[in-house]
Amino acid sequence: MSDNHNSAGAWAKKYHLASRTMIERILRPYDLGSTQWYVLYQLAHQGPTPQRDFLALLQIEKPTLSDVVSALVRKGFVEQTPDPKDQRQRILALTETGRGLWETLPDPIALILSIAFDGVDSDTLDLVATVLRNATERLNNYAPEGNET
Structure with a gap:
């Protein structure tokens, strides 16, 4: 019997x-x-972005996104404006306050990567990324017989 608690999937989780x-x-x-943070990251790096x-x-999900956007708007970090092409849609952009916050925020992803993978060579990191990317794609594309979506 294999030890599923010590598998690649268990460690990925x-x-x-x-x-x-x-x-x-x-x-x-x-x-x-x-x-x-991910919404702010997108807006800081890509500029105004359609909310959808x-x-x-x-x-x-849509309700989760609505809650996240509402919180960022309430805090004054993001503004919502109607999309000029479709008034029913909203465009999100950083406010001046949001840009100021962004400039002071630590980058949690960079910090995590530096701690977690300190001393690991780039070939090993590339291999790990390839294995996890392929596994994720297989799972996302898998449809059991009779359950094709």
Whole structure:
């Protein structure tokens, strides 16, 4: 019998949970959650973005996105404006306050990577990324017989 608690999948999940905990710990003093940080990241690096694009980018449901955006708007970090091409849609952009916050925020992803993978050579990191990417794609594309979607 194999030890599923010591499998690659189990360790991927443990790494994910440890990373999420660290992100939350890093962002807590700024009153931000990880999803809020990812929205700010997108806006800081890509500029104004249609709100609907975040559903696929963050792989979250519409009500969750609405809550995240509402919190960022309430805090004054993000503004919502109607899309000039479709008034029913919203465009998100950083406010001046949001840009100021972004410039002071630590990068939790860079910090996690530097701690977790200190001393690991780039060939090994490339291999790990390839294995996990392929496994994720296989799982996302898998449809049991009779359950094709």
